[in-house]
Amino acid sequence: AQTVTQSQPEMSVQEAETVTLSCTYDTSESDYYLFWYKQPPSRQMILVIRQEAYKQQNATENRFSVNFQKAAKSFSLKISDSQLGDAAMYFCASTYNNNDMRFGAGTRLTVKP
Amino acid sequence: EAGVAQSPRYKIIEKRQSVAFWCNPISGHATLYWYQQILGQGPKLLIQFQNNGVVDDSQLPKDRFSAERLKGVDSTLKIQPAKLEDSAVYLCASSLNWDRRIYGYTFGSGTRLTVV
Secondary structure (H helix, E strand, O other), X not given: OOEEEOOOOEEEEEOOOOEEEOOEEEOOOOOXXXXXXXXXXXXXXXXXXXXXXXXXXXXXXXXXXXXXXXXXXXXXXXXXXXXXXXXXXXXXXXXXXXXXXXXXXXXXXXXXX | OOOOEEEOOEEEEOOOOOEEEEEEOOOOOOEEEEEEEOOOOOOEEEEEEEOOEXXXXXXXXXOOEEEEXXXXXXXXXXXXXXXXXXXXXXXXXXXXXXXXXXXOOEEOOOEXXXXX
């Protein structure tokens, strides 16, 4: 069984600064995928970034990057140059094979102007 | 391309009443999911369809919840009778069968259900 844990219920960052959101997971599978989703007040879950477990290189999408530590089963999200529009709930998720995607409990990010 | 459409956006009902939610996935997406997201928690899978067949409904409370996907396109999720603890956002998502691991899922904006 997969479990995903986000230990930070809330985080806050000053506009233009950098923030890191933590996520740990537990799986016995060797081939799995990890994701970060953003959920703004509109409620629609938006894919931010994904990482294949077999890839050593950390994924990057513009201002968003991950620190994937496979041995430690850690998958943190770094947001650089934070913008007001980044304020949202962020969910870490994992899936393997064709199975269900498991989500963490989420981290609420506040961006201060 | 059009996104995943869901309706209604909000619904308030009394306990023991029934309610239905509707989802129209992205055209061509074979796989459809219903998730329940209770306030303060991450989404939890209720049911997964592949075309019009059920792949996984292990977490669906079958005594009160039911879902169908006729013709492998639109889907409806029904709750009858509703309980207070069913208050949540119900999210629908879809994916092409082969790319769910690469691109994740495409989600709709959900239906916020309040049971009073």
